[in-house]
Amino acid sequence: xxxxxxxxxxxxxxxxxxxxxxxxxxxxxxxxxxxxxxxxxxxxxxxxxxxxxxxxxxxxxxxxxxxxxxxxxxxxxxxxxxxxxxxxxxxxxxxxxxxxxxxxxxxxxxx
Amino acid sequence: xxxxxxxxxxxxxxxxxxxxxxxxxxxxxxxxxxxxxxxxxxxxxxxxxxxxxxxxxxxxxxxxxxxxxxxxxxxxxxxxxxxxxxxxxxxxxxxxxxxxxxxxxxxxxxxxxxxxxxxxxxxxxxxxxxxxxxxxxxxxxxxxxxxxxxxxxxxxxxxxxxxxxxxxxxxxxxxxxxxxxxxxxxxxxxxxxxxxxxxxxxxxxxxxxxxxxxxxxxxxxxxxxxxxxxxxxxxxxxxxxxxxxxxxxxxxxxxxxxxxxxxxxxxxxxxxxxxxxxxxxxxxxxxxxxx
Numbered sequence: 001x002x003x004x005x006x007x008x009x010x011x012x013x014x015x016x017x018x019x020x021x022x023x024x025x026x027x028x029x030x031x032x033x034x035x036x037x038x039x040x041x042x043x044x045x046x047x048x049x050x051x052x053x054x055x056x057x058x059x060x061x062x063x064x065x066x067x068x069x070x071x072x073x074x075x076x077x078x079x080x081x082x083x084x085x086x087x088x089x090x091x092x093x094x095x096x097x098x099x100x101x102x103x104x105x106x107x108x109x110x111x
Numbered sequence: 112x113x114x115x116x117x118x119x120x121x122x123x124x125x126x127x128x129x130x131x132x133x134x135x136x137x138x139x140x141x142x143x144x145x146x147x148x149x150x151x152x153x154x155x156x157x158x159x160x161x162x163x164x165x166x167x168x169x170x171x172x173x174x175x176x177x178x179x180x181x182x183x184x185x186x187x188x189x190x191x192x193x194x195x196x197x198x199x200x201x202x203x204x205x206x207x208x209x210x211x212x213x214x215x216x217x218x219x220x221x222x223x224x225x226x227x228x229x230x231x232x233x234x235x236x237x238x239x240x241x242x243x244x245x246x247x248x249x250x251x252x253x254x255x256x257x258x259x260x261x262x263x264x265x266x267x268x269x270x271x272x273x274x275x276x277x278x279x280x281x282x283x284x285x286x287x288x289x290x291x292x293x294x295x296x297x298x299x300x301x302x303x304x305x306x307x308x309x310x311x312x313x314x315x316x317x318x319x320x321x322x323x324x325x326x327x328x329x330x331x332x333x334x335x336x337x338x339x340x341x342x343x344x345x346x347x348x349x350x351x352x353x354x355x356x357x358x359x360x361x362x363x364x365x366x367x368x369x370x371x372x373x374x375x376x377x378x379x380x381x382x383x384x385x386x387x388x389x390x391x392x393x394x395x396x397x398x399x400x401x402x
Contacts, residue, residue: 027139028146046143047170050136051178054257076139 003042012044012052014095017088020062020080027053027076053078061087115158119144122166129172130179131327133254134382144169179257186258190245191266194238198270201234221288228281229306233340235274236309239267239316240337240371243330247378254382260327267330268320275313282306305343312339331378338368 019025019033030053031046056062061084066076080088123141126132132140144165151161169175209223218226246263249255255263285303286296297303316336319329345364 028143031143045170045174046147046168047140047175048178050139050143051175051181054136054179058258073142074138075142 001041003038008042008044011042012049013056014088014091016049016052016056017061017080017084017091020078020084021088024077024079026078030078056084059083059087115148115162118162122162126172126175128328130176131260132175132179133257133260136179136257140169140175180261186256186262188255188259188262190242190249191262194242194266194270198235198238198273202231205231221284221291225281225284225288228277228279228284230281232274232276232278232281232313233309233344235270235277236313236336236340239270239274239333240335240340242267242270243333243378244374247331247334247374247380250382251377251380263330264320267333268317271313271316271320271333275310275317278306278313279310282310301346302343305339305346308339309336309343312336328378331375334371334375334378338371341367 015034015037016030019030025033027046027049031044031049034042034044053062053064057064057078061081062078063081064076064078066074068074119141122144123137126140127134127137130136147165147168148158148161151164152158156164170178205227209218209227212218213220213223242263246255282303285306289298290296313336316329316333319332341364345360
């Protein structure tokens with residue numbers, strides 16, 4: 001099942017911040033990780049990721065650096081900053097509230 | 112392989128033309144495209160298919176331009192600050208000067224408002240052109256950041272809109288004044304005709320700027336607005352036997368126009384890359400390189 005455009009857009013920031021919480025990464029790898037996590041149901045237009053990354057960097061949530069991989073490939077790597085960790089903590093709390101509300105309405109039983 | 116390189120170069124060129132993104136952003140997108148092509152080729156696609164699919168997954172240049180425009184945070188650029196200050200200072204000085212003349216009884220209210228609208232409208236149009244000159248002469252030495260570009264686009268749009276409104280208001284008030292004093296609204300006097308030309312020019316620029324794509328090409332176009340304004344300001348030079356009509360004023364106007372045409376041409380020079388580690392992408396990331 002494909003996820004709607006609005007939900008994909010709304011979840012972009014928490015997804016990017018959460019993946020970067022696992023460690024430094026770059027644009028292409030971020031897209032692949034989202035595809036793998038959603039088993040292909042969450043389709044991003046790849047180019048849309050970069051404006052999000054640049055905005056997060058301008059907001060001081062992440063930082064970037066150009067680096068060369070072992071295979072000699074130049075890539076722009078992004079990493080989470082302290083401000084980004086705080087923003088992610090807030091995002092997690094907000095999404096938990098939304099999820100909890102929906103679970104109650106839909107009668108999902110927790111283990 | 113050379114064919115693939117040509118395709119990627121053309122794709123990058125189109126993307127840069129449409130989005131106005133700086134070289135660092137283009138490098139990052141090109142690296143992504145190359146990685147996607149490589150992955151698709153590994154999974155059995157031909158190079159041609161892989162390129163088409165990878166480019167489509169990245170999104171159309173127009174869609175990307177819209178997305179990048181949404182997120183770019185305006186960043187300070189000195190010429191924009193100077194022009195903003197100049198616009199406010201000119202407006203205040205003009206108000207003071209005209210109020211003084213009005214109090215002295217040398218001009219009536221209608222003429223005062225007309226002169227204010229036309230003078231400030233022309234001045235703002237010239238300031239827009241000056242900003243564009245700063246832009247085209249800076250780019251070959253140092254490309255503007257996305258935020259600076261955003262700031263420049265906003266300033267150009269707002270100044271052009273204000274100039275169009277003021278010039279149009281000034282022109283209409285001038286028509287009313289002409290009816291009262293000369294017995295007709297419009298007489299196709301060069302001053303009137305070129306004044307209308309400035310309004311049409313400003314409105315055309317606004318339409319192009321409102322589209323929010325190709326702005327890096329529209330902004331250099333505003334340099335040509337200086338020529339239209341110069342002709343409007345010195346329109347009397349085209350009236351036979353008028354004091355301003357004596358040579359060499361028309362020649363001076365022609366030289367002014369030629370200089371501005373040259374500066375407009377400078378706008379087509381490529382921007383200098385901003386320094387970062389992703390330079391020379393094509394040479395460092397061959398499409399077929401395995402991980």
